[in-house]
Amino acid sequence: MKNQLITDATLVSNYIKGDESALGILITRHKQRIYSFVYSKVYDKDIAEDIFQDTFIKVIKTLKKGSYNEEGKFLPWVMRIAHNLVIDHFRKSNRMPKFSNSGEFSIFSVLSDSTLDAEKSLIKEQVERDVRRVIQELPEDQKEVLVMRMYNDMSFKEISEKTGVSINTALGRMRYALINMRKIIDKHNIILTN
Numbered sequence: 001m002k003n004q005l006i007t008d009a010t011l012v013s014n015y016i017k018g019d020e021s022a023l024g025i026l027i028t029r030h031k032q033r034i035y036s037f038v039y040s041k042v043y044d045k046d047i048a049e050d051i052f053q054d055t056f057i058k059v060i061k062t063l064k065k066g067s068y069n070e071e072g073k074f075l076p077w078v079m080r081i082a083h084n085l086v087i088d089h090f091r092k093s094n095r096m097p098k099f100s101n102s103g104e105f106s107i108f109s110v111l112s113d114s115t116l117d118a119e120k121s122l123i124k125e126q127v128e129r130d131v132r133r134v135i136q137e138l139p140e141d142q143k144e145v146l147v148m149r150m151y152n153d154m155s156f157k158e159i160s161e162k163t164g165v166s167i168n169t170a171l172g173r174m175r176y177a178l179i180n181m182r183k184i185i186d187k188h189n190i191i192l193t194n
Contacts, residue, residue: 006025011025012068015063023056027056030074031052034052034079034082035048035052037079038052038086041086051082051086056078059081130185134181134188137180137184138181138184141173142176145159148162148163156174
């Protein structure tokens with residue numbers, strides 16, 4: 001199989017120069033890995049197929065525009081595109097963890113699933129790390145209320161007594177903490193989903 005000897009970088013370069021078959025080799029070479037990755041996130045063959053195709057449409061557009069500069073890191077680059085499209089899919093179908101009207105941050109309910117398998121528990125750890133990182137960026141008063149409410153399971157009455165502020169102030173700080181967390185998540189492009 002002489003195709004196996006050609007590096008991704010060479011194939012990309014050949015495709016940019018007009019060799020259409022080079023793209024076919026790249027797709028064949030990485031299809032299984034990319035498709036499996038997408039499927040492991042969406043658990044739906046049709047959606048996975050759509051996202052897989054959208055991924056390569058984006059790849060083609062980028063290559064044709066001459067905007068590709070990943071220096072031989074073709075697969076990680078394509079995986080990033082696929083990953084972003086998976087996130088877009090979740091956003092469009094409103095399955096991203098988001099704030100419910102009760103003011104609770106639903107990522108915490110996502111995290112309480114005890115039936116997580118190995119891969120999911122890795123993702124869960126990553127999400128928890130990301131959530132902790134986001135919380136660290138909050139102003140001190142908001143962080144304090146959020147930690148008491150989410151991690152120490154305290155009522156707003158208890159938080160009010162412990163912090164010496166009114167219940168309304170504690171509720172307000174919680175609300176701002178959640179709004180700010182969403183902003184931080186968007187700013188850093190953090191993906192909170194499993």
